[in-house]
Amino acid sequence: MSELRAGPVVSGRVYVVDEVAGRVPRELEDFTGEATFRVSHGPDVHEVVGVGRVLDGAVRFHEKSGGPGGKDVRVWRVRRTDRGFEAEHAGC
Numbered sequence: 001m002s003e004l005r006a007g008p009v010v011s012g013r014v015y016v017v018d019e020v021a022g023r024v025p026r027e028l029e030d031f032t033g034e035a036t037f038r039v040s041h042g043p044d045v046h047e048v049v050g051v052g053r054v055l056d057g058a059v060r061f062h063e064k065s066g067g068p069g070g071k072d073v074r075v076w077r078v079r080r081t082d083r084g085f086e087a088e089h090a091g092c
Contacts, residue, residue, distance in 0.1 A: 007044040009074065009089050015039035015046070017078065017085035025085045031059040031078050039087045048076060048087070060090070 020030045020037040031037065031052040039046050050073075052061035059078040064070035077090040 009046060010041075011089045013041060013088065015041045015087045016083075017087050018045070020085075028054050028059050028078070028080060031061055035061070037078075037087070052076075052078065061087070 016039060017025055018038045018040050019025070020035060025031070025037070032054060034051055036047065036049045039048060048061065048063050050062045050064040052059045057079070059076075061076040061078055063073040063076060065073050075090045076087045078085060078087045
């Protein structure tokens, strides 16, 4: 597990999903319901906590401050690619 070193989250930038619930993700359903996952881009590592659901072949994940019951922070789109799982800040 990488140490968190977070720069700003940039809209439209693709982040690699390193783990979900402390392990390597295997399927989109790993990100559904209440979940926590880590993404990285270069040296920056972000922990994302919130609630997700599968929609149109990807997961729409609502990041929350202070855990799953907290205030909405941002929305992520998580998808499976031939390289593994990737996440992108999706705006609204």
